[in-house]
Amino acid sequence: xxxxxxxxxxxxxxxxxxxxxxxxxxxxxxxxxxxxxxxxxxxxxxxxxxxxxxxxxxxxxxxxxxxxxxxxxxxxxxxxxxxxxx
Amino acid sequence: xxxxxxxxxxxxxxxxxxxxxxxxxxxxxxxxxxxxxxxxxxxxxxxxxxxxxxxxxxxxxxxxxxxxxxxxxxxxxxxxxxxxxxxxxxxxxxxxxxxxxxxxxxxxxxxxxxxxxxxxxxxxxxxxxxxxxxxxxxxxxxxxxxxxxxxxxxxxxxxxxxxxxxxxxxxxxxxxxxxxxxxxxxxxxxxxxxxxxxxxxxxxxxxxxxxxxxxxxxxxxxxxxxxxxxxxxxxxxxxxxxxxxxxxxxxxxxxxxxxxxxxxxxxxxxxxxxxxxxxxxxxxxxxxxxxxxxxxxxxxxxxxxxxxxxxxxxxxxxxxxxxxxxxxxxxxxxxxxxxxxxxxxxxxxxxxxxxxxxxxxxxxxxxxxxxxxxxxxxxxxxxxxxxxxxxxxxxxxxxxxxxxxxxxxxxxxxxxxxxxxxxxxxxxxxxxxxxxxxxxxxxxxxxxxxxxxxxxxxxxxxxxxxxxxxxxxxxxxxxxxxxxxxxxxxxxxxxxxxxxxxxxxxxxxxxxxxxxxxxxxxxxxxxxxxxxxxxxxxxxxxxxxxxxxxxxxxxxxxxxxxxxxxxxxxxxxxxxxxxxxxxxxxxxxxxxxxxxxxxxxxxxxxxxxxxxxxxxxxxxxxxxxxxxxxxxxxxxxxxxxxxxxxxxxxxxxxxxxxxxxxxxxxxxxxxxxxxxxxxxxxxxxxxxxxxxxxxxxxxxxxxxxxxxxxxxxxxxxxxxxxxxxxxxxxxxxx
Numbered sequence: 001x002x003x004x005x006x007x008x009x010x011x012x013x014x015x016x017x018x019x020x021x022x023x024x025x026x027x028x029x030x031x032x033x034x035x036x037x038x039x040x041x042x043x044x045x046x047x048x049x050x051x052x053x054x055x056x057x058x059x060x061x062x063x064x065x066x067x068x069x070x071x072x073x074x075x076x077x078x079x080x081x082x083x084x085x086x
Numbered sequence: 087x088x089x090x091x092x093x094x095x096x097x098x099x100x101x102x103x104x105x106x107x108x109x110x111x112x113x114x115x116x117x118x119x120x121x122x123x124x125x126x127x128x129x130x131x132x133x134x135x136x137x138x139x140x141x142x143x144x145x146x147x148x149x150x151x152x153x154x155x156x157x158x159x160x161x162x163x164x165x166x167x168x169x170x171x172x173x174x175x176x177x178x179x180x181x182x183x184x185x186x187x188x189x190x191x192x193x194x195x196x197x198x199x200x201x202x203x204x205x206x207x208x209x210x211x212x213x214x215x216x217x218x219x220x221x222x223x224x225x226x227x228x229x230x231x232x233x234x235x236x237x238x239x240x241x242x243x244x245x246x247x248x249x250x251x252x253x254x255x256x257x258x259x260x261x262x263x264x265x266x267x268x269x270x271x272x273x274x275x276x277x278x279x280x281x282x283x284x285x286x287x288x289x290x291x292x293x294x295x296x297x298x299x300x301x302x303x304x305x306x307x308x309x310x311x312x313x314x315x316x317x318x319x320x321x322x323x324x325x326x327x328x329x330x331x332x333x334x335x336x337x338x339x340x341x342x343x344x345x346x347x348x349x350x351x352x353x354x355x356x357x358x359x360x361x362x363x364x365x366x367x368x369x370x371x372x373x374x375x376x377x378x379x380x381x382x383x384x385x386x387x388x389x390x391x392x393x394x395x396x397x398x399x400x401x402x403x404x405x406x407x408x409x410x411x412x413x414x415x416x417x418x419x420x421x422x423x424x425x426x427x428x429x430x431x432x433x434x435x436x437x438x439x440x441x442x443x444x445x446x447x448x449x450x451x452x453x454x455x456x457x458x459x460x461x462x463x464x465x466x467x468x469x470x471x472x473x474x475x476x477x478x479x480x481x482x483x484x485x486x487x488x489x490x491x492x493x494x495x496x497x498x499x500x501x502x503x504x505x506x507x508x509x510x511x512x513x514x515x516x517x518x519x520x521x522x523x524x525x526x527x528x529x530x531x532x533x534x535x536x537x538x539x540x541x542x543x544x545x546x547x548x549x550x551x552x553x554x555x556x557x558x559x560x561x562x563x564x565x566x567x568x569x570x571x572x573x574x575x576x577x578x579x580x581x582x583x584x585x586x587x588x589x590x591x592x593x594x595x596x597x598x599x600x601x602x603x604x605x606x607x608x609x610x611x612x613x614x615x616x617x618x619x620x621x622x623x624x625x626x627x628x629x630x631x632x633x634x635x636x637x638x639x640x641x642x643x644x645x646x647x648x649x650x651x652x653x654x655x656x657x658x659x660x661x662x663x664x665x666x667x668x669x670x671x672x673x674x675x676x677x678x679x680x681x682x683x684x685x686x687x688x689x690x691x692x693x694x695x696x697x698x699x700x701x702x703x704x705x706x707x708x709x710x711x712x713x714x715x716x717x718x719x720x721x722x723x724x725x726x727x728x729x730x731x732x733x734x735x736x737x738x739x740x741x742x743x744x745x746x747x748x749x750x751x752x753x754x755x756x757x758x759x760x761x762x763x764x765x766x767x768x769x770x771x772x773x774x775x776x777x778x779x780x781x782x783x784x785x786x787x788x789x790x791x792x793x794x795x796x797x798x799x800x801x802x803x804x805x806x807x808x809x810x811x812x813x814x815x816x817x818x819x820x
Contacts, residue, residue, distance in 0.1 A: 029205065033137065036199050039131055041135045049135065
């Protein structure tokens with residue numbers, strides 16, 4: 001995948017998840033962030049930091065994106081949620 | 087599988103937010119956001135983190151500080167807009183609009199960024215508290231602080247109007263800038279666009295065009311004025327398409343139409359030397375077409391044109407039909423009518439886009455003035471006669487049809503169709519008997535057209551005439567087949583047997599045929615009566631023709647085509663060199679007026695004078711003497727003398743025909759009355775008149791007093807009776 005097609009989602013612990021932009025756009029909030037007309041830091045570097053979202057959660061979120069996004073071919077077949085992770 | 091066990095082990099609890107303890111939490115969070123908004127307006131947003139701002143706004147709303155966030159937003163934006171307003175006000179001259187445009191673009195961008203950050207509030211807090219959403223709020227604040235600010239409002243409007251004025255006077259202005267500014271007004275809401283711009287724009291435009299139209303109409307002629315008006319109209323439409331709201335098009339075009347066209351409509355149409363009448367006379371298709379398309383846009387525009395055209399056509403038509411010069415030659419007269427019709431058909435199709443109402447106006451005008459002249463039916467018949475005799479010689483079939491269709495069109499305009507029928511019968515008879523018709527097919531084609539138009543009854547007698555001609559041919563063949571051998575060298579006889587009812591009645595006249603002829607005629611009579619018993623034949627000597635071979639003094643031989651009367655006279659000279667008028671009269675027993683005419687054509691017409699008269703005067707006197715003109719010469723071998731041509735009737739003839747027509751109408755009126763009364767049984771006076779007129783409309787215009795007379799006559803003959811109680815009511819008697 002090319003760099004322009006990806007975004008980096010960074011969790012509170014600093015873990016970086018690089019996923020396809022189309023997948024990330026599933027979230028309206030992230031979409032607004034990335035397409036906002038202003039020159040916010042996010043749009044410039046193509047990175048979004050979530051200081052209040054833990055890594056585990058962020059990972060699940062990424063998996064969710066991949067599951068429902070139009071690019072299903074990259075998707076895992078299931079999402080396994082371990083309640084003890086919370 | 088143990089499902090229950092699985093269920094108990096796995097539960098999902100609601101997500102619990104961390105409870106905020108810090109009382110100044112809201113203020114701190116707001117400060118961050120306020121700072122961010124400032125930075126955005128100062129074009130410094132590159133350092134900000136979207137995520138952080140979004141999260142902060144989210145948290146404020148979540149912890150029930152939405153109100154603080156919202157009011158903070160309002161005050162911050164208002165503050166910035168006031169700053170911007172000052173900057174715009176400070177801009178000089180032409181830079182004013184540019185500055186406004188630039189700041190507007192900036193504001194929009196900032197607004198979008200702010201909205202994105204505050205998306206959560208937009209989605210949750212605002213709908214539940216029914217506040218204005220962020221984007222709309224931004225527009226409203228812009229509107230209130232900038233557009234409607236006292237220093238900017240009027241200046242903006244004036245600048246815009248001035249630019250439009252300049253463009254109207256031919257200058258080129260920055261249309262892109264105009265478009266952006268107008269779009270800004272439109273984005274702020276339809277009321278802003280309409281109140282702050284459109285209304286004053288329309289007013290100013292109205293004034294502008296009022297003044298301009300006044301100037302133009304003083305100095306331009308109609309065609310030029312219309313060109314200018316059209317140009318202005320197109321200009322405005324183009325202006326709207328380039329930088330105004332599409333909905334304004336109808337309004338501004340309305341203004342132009344009103345000021346430039348509607349207010350000056352009558353003056354334009356009636357303008358001297360260049361108004362509508364002149365356009366019609368000079369076939370100015372482009373100008374009148376322009377007038378049509380422009381006037382169509384205003385109410386009553388087309389009806390104004392139509393009325394002027396109608397009265398003009400009626401006027402010229404009336405002049406045409408009452409002009410004594412034109413009436414001298416009927417064929418010329420009818421040709422003029424056809425030319426007029428063609429002219430206006432062309433105008434209506436080229437300039438007035440075949441508008442049906444105009445066609446109808448044209449038709450009614452023609453109907454009006456054609457019937458002003460009572461001789462129109464006669465003249466139209468004469469026109470047809472001329473065409474069928476010689477006018478259509480050598481013309482192709484389609485062209486013949488075209489001419490006949492045109493004649494039919496004129497026929498339709500006639501009110502007195504029965505008069506036409508009478509004349510047509512007379513002329514047709516003459517044509518058939520003298521064999522002078524150009525094309526049989528053309529004759530029949532016209533009969534068919536008349537039948538389609540008026541029904542079988544109209545043409546039954548005419549068709550009878552054709553049948554008679556055909557039958558006569560067959561009879562002649564039969565006659566010569568049986569008697570051919572014994573007739574041998576004698577004169578050849580061609581007889582046309584005419585059924586009395588079909589042909590126009592002629593009084594039978596006396597005429598002594600030369601002996602050779604009378605013998606032949608008798609033979610034919612006995613032959614005919616042999617095959618058709620119970621019929622009576624009488625010779626119509628005033629309608630026949632004869633071909634004579636003559637040898638003159640120097641041996642020149644000629645074949646003379648003459649009328650029967652003329653033949654009788656000429657044959658006399660086989661046995662005498664010189665005859666006086668009285669002798670001729672006695673010998674032939676032809677009535678004197680006919681005889682005089684016949685002798686005139688034999689002796690007094692240059693180039694056809696086979697007889698010499700003494701004295702050489704033009705008129706025939708009782709004691710004139712006639713001799714054969716031995717010196718007669720002609721370029722042609724065959725000489726035609728005195729053909730019986732259909733002519734315009736003289737006064738007494740006209741009166742006679744008219745009388746006969748009136749006589750014929752009486753039974754038709756009576757038949758109509760009886761028909762109506764039979765079905766209605768009882769009817770009052772006015773209704774009878776109306777019904778009768780309607781029924782007879784296709785043949786002639788019935789006179790109410792004549793109808794009344796017929797009713798009286800029917801009452802006398804006990805077909806109808808008057809009601810005992812109501813004098814106006816009539817009852818049918820079976």
